[in-house]
Amino acid sequence: MKTIRLSIIGFGAVGQGVARVLRNKRDYLVHLGINLLVVAVTDSHGACIDPDGLDLRAVLQRKKESGTVATSNASSLDVIKNTDHDLVIEATPTDIETGEPGLTHIIESFKHGRHVVTSNKGPLALQYKQLYNEAKKHGVIFRFEATVGGAMPILNLAHDALAGNRIISIEGILNGTCNYILSRMTEESLSYKHVLGEAQDLGIAESDPTYDVEGIDTACKLVILANAIFEMDVMYGDVEVTGITKITSEALSLANVENNVIRLIGEVQDGNKRIMRVAPRLIPKQHPLAVGGTLNVALLKTDTAGPICISGKGAGSMETASAILSDIIVICHKNT
Amino acid sequence: MIISMDLELKDIPGQLVHALIPLSDFGANIMSVLHHHDQPTPSGSIPVQVIFELKNGRLKDIITELEKNDIRVVTVGKKRLYEEVTVILIGHIVHNDMSDTIDQIDNTGFAEVVSISISMPGINEQSSASLVINAEDKNKLIEAMNILKTVAEKKNLLVIEPIENSFE
Numbered sequence: 001m002k003t004i005r006l007s008i009i010g011f012g013a014v015g016q017g018v019a020r021v022l023r024n025k026r027d028y029l030v031h032l033g034i035n036l037l038v039v040a041v042t043d044s045h046g047a048c049i050d051p052d053g054l055d056l057r058a059v060l061q062r063k064k065e066s067g068t069v070a071t072s073n074a075s076s077l078d079v080i081k082n083t084d085h086d087l088v089i090e091a092t093p094t095d096i097e098t099g100e101p102g103l104t105h106i107i108e109s110f111k112h113g114r115h116v117v118t119s120n121k122g123p124l125a126l127q128y129k130q131l132y133n134e135a136k137k138h139g140v141i142f143r144f145e146a147t148v149g150g151a152m153p154i155l156n157l158a159h160d161a162l163a164g165n166r167i168i169s170i171e172g173i174l175n176g177t178c179n180y181i182l183s184r185m186t187e188e189s190l191s192y193k194h195v196l197g198e199a200q201d202l203g204i205a206e207s208d209p210t211y212d213v214e215g216i217d218t219a220c221k222l223v224i225l226a227n228a229i230f231e232m233d234v235m236y237g238d239v240e241v242t243g244i245t246k247i248t249s250e251a252l253s254l255a256n257v258e259n260n261v262i263r264l265i266g267e268v269q270d271g272n273k274r275i276m277r278v279a280p281r282l283i284p285k286q287h288p289l290a291v292g293g294t295l296n297v298a299l300l301k302t303d304t305a306g307p308i309c310i311s312g313k314g315a316g317s318m319e320t321a322s323a324i325l326s327d328i329i330v331i332c333h334k335n336t
Numbered sequence: 337m338i339i340s341m342d343l344e345l346k347d348i349p350g351q352l353v354h355a356l357i358p359l360s361d362f363g364a365n366i367m368s369v370l371h372h373h374d375q376p377t378p379s380g381s382i383p384v385q386v387i388f389e390l391k392n393g394r395l396k397d398i399i400t401e402l403e404k405n406d407i408r409v410v411t412v413g414k415k416r417l418y419e420e421v422t423v424i425l426i427g428h429i430v431h432n433d434m435s436d437t438i439d440q441i442d443n444t445g446f447a448e449v450v451s452i453s454i455s456m457p458g459i460n461e462q463s464s465a466s467l468v469i470n471a472e473d474k475n476k477l478i479e480a481m482n483i484l485k486t487v488a489e490k491k492n493l494l495v496i497e498p499i500e501n502s503f504e
Contacts, residue, residue: 171499246494250455251424251464255496257453258422258466262496282424282498289499 001033004332005085007040009076009105010092011059011069014119014146014324015041017317018089019056021325034332040079046070047079076101080108087331089324090118096211096220096236099123103131110134110142115335117327119146119320125220125236128227141334143327144228148221149174149296151319152312156326158229158300165302167229169269172298173291174221176314177205177212178244178264182280183292186252186261192245204294214243215264215278222266222276230270242279255282261290337390338367338415344381344408351407355384358401364388381408418470419477420450423484425465427493429454440487447471447480 008015022029022036029036037053045068048059063069080088088109092102102120107130109116116135118124123131124147135142145155149172158167173179177199184195196213199205211217219239226232244264255262260282269275283290288309291297296314301307313319345351352371359366370385377383390398399409429437438449451468469484471477481497488495 242494246426246462247496248426248455248457248462248464250457251426251496254424254453254455254464254466260422260498262424265499267499280494280496282422282496284498287499 001030001035002332002335003035003037004087004328004335005037005039006087006089006328007042007079007083007085008038008089008091009042009080010090010120011041011043011063012091012093013317014320015043015089015091016060016063017321018091018324019060021318021321023056025325029329032329032332034329036328036332039085040083041069042074042076042079043069045073047072047074047076049074049079049083051084076105077108080105080114081112085114086335087115087117087328089328090116090120091324092120094120094122094220096122096125096216099126103127106131106142107134110138110140113138113140115141115331116143117146117324117331118142118144119324121147121217121220121224124227125223128224128235129233132227141331143330144224145327146320146323148224149298150176150312150314150316151322152296152298152310152314153323153326154225154298154300154310155228156330157308157310162300162302162305162308165304168271168301168303169267169275170225170229170298170300171265171267171289173263173289173296174266174298174314175212175215175218175264176294176296177209178215178218179291179296180204180294181213182244182247182252182261182263185247185249186256187292189249189253191249192247213245215241216243218264218266218278222268222278225266226268226270226276230268232268232270232274232276234276238276240277240279244280247280258282259285261285263290265289337393338387338418339364339390339395340385340387340413340415342410343384343386343402344377344410345384346406347376347380347382351382352384354405355386355402355407358398358405359386359388361401362390362394362398363392364390364398383410418472419474420468420470421477421481421498422466422468423481423498424496425467425488425493426496427462427488427491429463429465429493430456432491432493437484437487437491440483441469441480444476444480444483446476 040049048069048071099122103123181195219241226234265281266278297311299309366388368387372383450470454465456463
């Protein structure tokens with residue numbers, strides 16, 4: 001039995017999802033020969049630390065009742081630097097301007113010889129190359145399946161399951177909020193403004209929806225795919241981005257007449273014709289990319305396997321935790 | 337160039353091969369053959385419709401060769417614009433000189449706007465339009481799309497293009 005000691009840095013929806021999944025899957029992990037000990041959990045107020053392993057049920061309960069996990073005022077960075085452990089789950093919110101605090105958390109983890117699994121897009125969209133090099137330099141593993149497509153295993157699919165294939169292009173729907181808005185506008189012939197309000201009421205869209213509806217979130221995910229799968233060394237500013245705010249219900253009806261739907265598509269293609277673009281596109285209704293609701297979908301064009309299409313839930317606490325768990329297990333296996 | 341040809345063959349075995357060999361000999365890419373065996377002409381010959389793509393312009397040679405083989409060439413129709421795309425525009429389409437937008441495509445000589453449907457929900461509100469553009473071939477279609485995108489950017493119109501890859 002291999003014991004891996006880990007910390008959960010950031011305890012919002014994603015961090016709590018990870019804690020729940022680790023509790024639910026404890027027996028399964030033991031069956032795989034993995035004994036996971038969560039030695040620290042942090043949030044913006046402080047940390048709780050136990051070198052013998054925290055009781056996650058009590059930590060979740062404390063977060064629910066008092067709004068924080070903190071039993072000491074140690075910061076996330078203190079934990080990363082000073083608590084002895086092998087693996088850091090970096091689950092703080094994305095900041096696309098600075099990448100912080102995630103960027104510093106990840107780099108410090110590497111410097112202290114700790115593997116990192118993250119769901120935070122900011123650091124990857126801004127400093128992919130630096131992070132890749134730092135992880136390599138310190139001989140640690142860096143995985144980030146949860147940053148693109150939530151539960152949809154797109155990075156692992158391209159790297160592991162499709163090993164040996166050259167990926168020619170990827171196009172897909174990588175933002176559930178936009179997909180929900182465009183699907184509802186089409187189905188009910190409602191205006192953009194109306195459906196946005198509805199999505200905000202349902203908690204599908206943020207009160208400031210800019211990040212989603214202007215295509216910024218999709219662009220960040222595209223950058224991660226471009227760097228991690230196509231080894232492009234690009235940044236957010238390299239993507240041509242158009243959002244969905246100008247889409248009218250009349251345009252959706254006109255598309256419908258021709259048996260098309262309109263969806264926000266992220267597209268990355270390497271080679272002679274390098275493309276990195278986020279834009280609303282016309283898709284035939286019977287095309288596998290024409291998914292509805294909050295679903296995400298990706299179509300990978302490969303040189304040997306032909307086109308491969310995957311679809312799944314792009315967001316949500318447990319779905320994101322599923323992607324993080326798969327990364328944790330890969331690291332545990334590689335580490336034994 | 338895409339060519340549609342109506343032929344008449346004698347109702348004896350082996351005639352269809354005689355009709356198709358000259359086409360492939362002169363480099364035609366045969367796309368479809370319709371053999372109307374059940375609709376003989378009053379003189380008893382069988383009508384056949386062939387559609388093919390010809391890039392080298394040796395149409396005359398093909399016709400001569402067919403006639404040598406005793407095959408009657410009834411009609412030859414050329415379809416000049418073969419590739420088609422549907423795009424959607426959103427913005428102040430009409431008030432930004434719509435005829436100019438169309439002219440920019442039509443004036444190329446290799447592409448045309450063949451259909452427009454416009455929806456105008458109200459005065460001062462943005463309109464939406466579905467445009468069908470035809471062009472001589474794929475590359476010319478891409479060229480026409482680039483012209484449309486440049487014009488649309490100047491006029492602050494959003495162009496929604498179809499995705500390129502079909503799932504095949």
